Amino acid sequence: LEKPAEKLEEFDFDDYMLSKAKAVNAALDEAVPLRYPERIHASMRHSLLAGGKRVRPALCIAACELVGGSEEQAMPAACAMEMVHTMSLIHDDLPCMDNDDLRRGKPTNHKAFGEDTAVLAGDALLSLAFEHVARKTKNVSADRIVRAIAELGKAVGSEGLVAGQIVDIASEGDASVGLDILEYVHIHKTAVLLEASVVGGALVGGASDEEVEKLRGYARSVGLLFQVVDDILDVTKSSKELGKTAGKDLVTDKATYPKLLGMEKSKEFADELVRQAKEQLSSFDQQKAAPLLGLADFIAYRQN
Numbered sequence: 561l562e563k564p565a566e567k568l569e570e571f572d573f574d575d576y577m578l579s580k581a582k583a584v585n586a587a588l589d590e591a592v593p594l595r596y597p598e599r600i601h602a603s604m605r606h607s608l609l610a611g612g613k614r615v616r617p618a619l620c621i622a623a624c625e626l627v628g629g630s631e632e633q634a635m636p637a638a639c640a641m642e643m644v645h646t647m648s649l650i651h652d653d654l655p656c657m658d659n660d661d662l663r664r665g666k667p668t669n670h671k672a673f674g675e676d677t678a679v680l681a682g683d684a685l686l687s688l689a690f691e692h693v694a695r696k697t698k699n700v701s702a703d704r705i706v707r708a709i710a711e712l713g714k715a716v717g718s719e720g721l722v723a724g725q726i727v728d729i730a731s732e733g734d735a736s737v738g739l740d741i742l743e744y745v746h747i748h749k750t751a752v753l754l755e756a757s758v759v760g761g762a763l764v765g766g767a768s769d770e771e772v773e774k775l776r777g778y779a780r781s782v783g784l785l786f787q788v789v790d791d792i793l794d795v796t797k798s799s800k801e802l803g804k805t806a807g808k809d810l811v812t813d814k815a816t817y818p819k820l821l822g823m824e825k826s827k828e829f830a831d832e833l834v835r836q837a838k839e840q841l842s843s844f845d846q847q848k849a850a851p852l853l854g855l856a857d858f859i860a861y862r863q864n
């Protein structure tokens with residue numbers, strides 16, 4: 561008897577994520593050497609090499625490999641996604657935004673280097689992201705590189721991260737914020753960059769238009785899922801910390817899914833989003849889709 565194809569190889573997701581994170585960390589280290597002027601490069605490296613799950617680069621590489629491309633083709637785009645993500649975290653932590661002291665277990669960039677340097681480090685990472693994809697992507701047609709860059713540009717600007725952040729700021733403390741605004745903020749602050757990561761990876765990997773659109777659908781579901789789960793974790797984590805049933809989410813006026821939908825419905829919504837994400841991958845070879853299927857589960861069932 562022939563073994564069914566899906567049984568041929570057991571996919572080790574943890575091993576996959578570890579090996580991709582290691583390769584991405586090495587590429588990021590090389591992309592930002594500690595050269596003159598040392599202060600700005602030290603500041604960029606402080607945040608860029610501070611750990612982090614490297615979900616965006618993993619999505620980018622996995623999408624590229626799924627459509628027949630290689631890790632090498634995707635790596636510059638994968639690094640660019642992490643550079644943009646890191647810059648958004650640096651700016652998000654600033655005193656004029658969330659005013660946070662800690663990020664990825666280390667002092668935030670402005671705490672370590674001062675606000676002036678932190679703003680510049682974010683700007684430099686944003687600019688480097690685009691230069692890096694344009695200059696370092698190899699064995700991919702110029703047309704595909706330009707399309708990937710356009711995806712990234714859209715994800716960053718006033719139709720992307722910036723849009724999510726400005727609406728988030730405007731709705732702070734507004735008790736009337738409903739599901740529509742909450743979803744808008746989550747889609748723009750989080751899902752758009754996950755979408756650019758997946759679609760960018762697919763484009764440099766040689767995906768057909770049909771494959772790109774299926775992967776875009778996958779990324780949109782996974783992007784919203786990321787935030788719904790984040791909201792759920794906020795409640796469960798702070799409940800544990802407080803040792804009571806009411807978490808941080810329930811005692812602040814920030815709109816979240818558990819607050820607007822209730823915990824049970826939020827979990828049902830998350831389950832539905834995982835299902836939708838996986839459905840978008842059903843026409844691909846399931847063995848080859850294992851990393852993206854695993855990433856959907858990882859985002860859904862993670863603990864932080």
Ligand code: GRG
Pocket residue numbers: 611612613614615647648649651652657664686716717721722725749750864
């Ligand atoms: C992009 C020009 C420009 C400005 C930034 C501040 C801002 C505008 C946008 C905020 C974006 C933001 C901080 C969104 C939250 C994203 C998010 C889900 C962060 C957590 O991501 P993880 O869990 O973190 O992947 P790690 O540390 O694992 O990488």
